[in-house]
Amino acid sequence: ACCVMDARAGQVYNARFRLTPEGPQRLCGDRALKLGALAEEIGAAAQILVGDGAHLCYTKLKQECPGLRMAPPHLLYPSGYGVAMAAQRVFADGQAVGADALREQYLRAPQAERERLCRLAQENGG
Template sequence: MKILSVDTSATAASVALSEEGKLIGETFINTSLTHSQTLIPMVEQLLNNTKTEISDIDAIAVNAGPGSFTGVRIGVAAVKGLAFANNIPCVSVSTLESMAYNFLSTDCIVCAVMDARCSQVYNALFEIKNGVVTRLCDDRALSLDDLKNELLSVDGRIIIAGDGTDITCKYIGNEIKNAESAPVNLKYQRASSTALVAFEMINNGQTVSAQKLMPVYLRLPQAQRELNKKLGGRTK
């Protein structure tokens, strides 16, 4: 089974091609160019370099959120287009869960964090033991203060990963002695890890059609929150 995987959920972007859990190729960039400029050329280059036709792909996976509203929309829209045109099933992967799969070789607690602005992060915790990932909580948006208080009660080695790593580590300072920042080569979500999550989900029958694939948001967009605030409605 060949899986094409995509991540555009934050500043970095990546695409990967895998087969039966084996990585065939991956492209990763972390530039100021918008994902709308880079994503499709990256997909085309990867398929060309691996001598793969889109008709050879059995499933397309995407980090569907949480993350940047614009980035998530671009990734999901691109995958929907590719999948719909070629009748390929899709896999909706949690961005935070894909980060945990960067650490399969390390027994630890992965604290996946993405900058949600306003002193908040998108977060989930995962335990890695003997190469098996166990989710400890749902994906959520919470304040840095609430996250710090929760981590104070977590035993064992904690690795903080994601584009919210620096702000999280700065906020908790030296208060959590068993917490550390992920090394730079493992800090960010990558499409190759998205593929690992997707492979397990496909084996469990967790695919969706292109029509049903949707972005996953944990908060309303800023513009909508500001409008709702003016109207006295929901602001989170």
């Protein structure tokens, strides 16, 4: 499976997984990747797309990647149930943490922050 989110500018945030009887097995870390690089990586392999960038990837890459398939509508987007099922596995493995230990992970700074830093650099002669 390939989880994708539209990152704009011809990129997607994604991670790839192998589906096993024990649950999804991560094949790579979270990353921002150009669509062309993702197409090269997938090639003709069977791949199920999930996430809000799934339609974008399928539309842009279906010719290059004939094994692409969209997840069924009820599994296409993240849900509270999916989060709970993932948490249950982590809890069962004794790896649970309190909510105060959870942190967001940005693959790149939000656009507003990038624009603010650019504006500050221009103001400071950079």
